[in-house]
Amino acid sequence: MAFDWLPIHDWDIEQVWNQCGTSVEDWQRRRQLTDSKAVDGWPCHPAYVLGHGNERLSCSFCVLASVNDLSNAIAYNPDTYAHLVALEQQSGWSFQHNRSLQSLSTLS
Structure with missing residues (x-):
């Protein structure tokens, strides 16, 4: 095969x-x-x-996602977004290298 x-x-x-x-x-x-x-x-x-x-599909909040795709994820999944922002704040780590989800809050 x-x-x-x-x-x-x-x-x-x-x-x-x-x-x-x-x-x-x-x-x-x-x-x-x-x-x-x-x-x-x-x-x-x-x-x-x-x-x-979206430009591509995977998990709604994929660490490989573009800003465009993350803005869609934020708009359609506000509860998950809020939870992930809280995790960023709690852990001190950003969702993507040099980009936090919280920094995208004005996109939705």
Whole structure:
């Protein structure tokens, strides 16, 4: 048995969205719409178009997340955000290297 690791690793973003039944242009357009309009007919996971539209998906508060994706996490998970900020304050450690979650509070 053989495995093909990272089978779409060499695809560009347009190829990925085309395979999903949409396009980069549609994804970017929908990221500007209200949530209900953005998800109407959207063929992929709604997190890509809700709020500011995530650039990638993983845990809502991923240590590898971009500022954009963290701002979505804050907006849609305020209780978890508050808990993680409290943990940062309690521990003295920031969520990401040189970036605390509390520093993102104005983004949501």
